[in-house]
Amino acid sequence: MATGNKTRDTLWTLIAAPTIWAVHFALSYGSVAYGCAPNENVFADIGGFRIFVGGLTVVALVGIGFIFARALGEWRGNGGRMPHDEDTAAVRERFLEFSTVLLAGLSFIAVIYTALPVALMADCR
Amino acid sequence: MIFVCAGFAGCTSPQSALDPAGTEAETVATLFWVMLVGAILIWLAVIGLSVFATRIRPKAYGETAGLRLIVWGGCVFPVVVLTALLVWGLQMMPPMRAEANGPTIAVSGERFWWRVAYGVEGEPGVSKTLPEGGTPSANEIWLPAGQRTELLLGSPDVIHSLWVPSIAGKMDAIPGRVNRLVVEPTKPGVYNGVCAEFCGDAHAQMALRVVVVPADEYEAYVARQGAPASVETGNAGFRAFMQNGCDACHAVRGTGAAGEVGPDLTHLASRRTIAAATLPMSRDNLAEFIGFTHRVKPGVQMPSYGMLAEEEIAAIAGWLETLQ
Numbered sequence: 001m002a003t004g005n006k007t008r009d010t011l012w013t014l015i016a017a018p019t020i021w022a023v024h025f026a027l028s029y030g031s032v033a034y035g036c037a038p039n040e041n042v043f044a045d046i047g048g049f050r051i052f053v054g055g056l057t058v059v060a061l062v063g064i065g066f067i068f069a070r071a072l073g074e075w076r077g078n079g080g081r082m083p084h085d086e087d088t089a090a091v092r093e094r095f096l097e098f099s100t101v102l103l104a105g106l107s108f109i110a111v112i113y114t115a116l117p118v119a120l121m122a123d124c125r
Numbered sequence: 126m127i128f129v130c131a132g133f134a135g136c137t138s139p140q141s142a143l144d145p146a147g148t149e150a151e152t153v154a155t156l157f158w159v160m161l162v163g164a165i166l167i168w169l170a171v172i173g174l175s176v177f178a179t180r181i182r183p184k185a186y187g188e189t190a191g192l193r194l195i196v197w198g199g200c201v202f203p204v205v206v207l208t209a210l211l212v213w214g215l216q217m218m219p220p221m222r223a224e225a226n227g228p229t230i231a232v233s234g235e236r237f238w239w240r241v242a243y244g245v246e247g248e249p250g251v252s253k254t255l256p257e258g259g260t261p262s263a264n265e266i267w268l269p270a271g272q273r274t275e276l277l278l279g280s281p282d283v284i285h286s287l288w289v290p291s292i293a294g295k296m297d298a299i300p301g302r303v304n305r306l307v308v309e310p311t312k313p314g315v316y317n318g319v320c321a322e323f324c325g326d327a328h329a330q331m332a333l334r335v336v337v338v339p340a341d342e343y344e345a346y347v348a349r350q351g352a353p354a355s356v357e358t359g360n361a362g363f364r365a366f367m368q369n370g371c372d373a374c375h376a377v378r379g380t381g382a383a384g385e386v387g388p389d390l391t392h393l394a395s396r397r398t399i400a401a402a403t404l405p406m407s408r409d410n411l412a413e414f415i416g417f418t419h420r421v422k423p424g425v426q427m428p429s430y431g432m433l434a435e436e437e438i439a440a441i442a443g444w445l446e447t448l449q
Binding site: 017038039040041042043060105109113116117120121122123 | 185198204207211212215216218219224249251252340
């Protein structure tokens, strides 16, 4: 349930963070695969693509961080407690907020893991 | 304890990833041992916690304690451990793919043996076919110790995978694409390699020997392999070899036999094994393979020559044994 300036949580807000993770994953792997595709010199530096993935990672982490903070703040504002097992709109809202917090946390770590290879490898090896 | 000791006996062998003789195998073995010790510690902690909660201090634990266990034991700890392993594993990868500074050897996975060509010139990028030329051999790869040798892997028809556990990880040999595997053996010796991708009937009999020697010995070996056969061609063995059409598939350089379907036999007897490391090299085993080819190696493309007289098979085997 939306109260005041709070967001009304739905399945769309729930999947926002994993969607950012998925887009970040596809663009990271797609761009580096494109950069390495000719494969004529696997030792050549791919600095441009690493900067692109780095920038993309910062944007993704900021986005997921925002979703995490928003959902956590609203969950706490709505009582911030478990369990979420009542058949009411308020509990459903709290449940979606808490699920969003967990998924945002997972997506945050996953985005870092996706970006780590280009952080540690300078070429196409 | 007896079973554990018996198990450890298998760790040291010419075909063990736990007894490394190459830089890549050493890295993989280190990773394995660290993860094994880590897994044992985690197992002990989990079992210890279970014993503590059910035997030493059995009581009803509060929700806060349970939540703490989930957050620290189920979230924070795995994330920290996995991140450390990921960073450690990733920084291991570039050195394993470091540029070769030694020879280039083409290795083609055939059904069901390994075609080897020393001293080929690789092309930059991803090639579709293995380079032509080089010094031909089969089923035994010699490598110079302490040098990074580039193996170019290909196949004319089905997918194979070259794996010499003591030296490096495996790499597929795929039709229509040349894969590169750079290996750096560190200890001279004889190691076993296998085909690690199911490729057909005789997949299990598609092995090879890898012989690691000092660099100067390697050069001398390749020079010997490049020379034509120094062998008598006026005897019954050679006549039987030619009359029965063995030369249609096998080359013995310097004798007129120039087939390219099967393994090059020019220096066959200098190899340690026959039939892709299926049998040790000996006159009797050569005769057995010629006469009972499909019993020794089911599914192999060479037809069985059991219809030949025993004396004729013995003569061919005797002649092949002189191909040093």
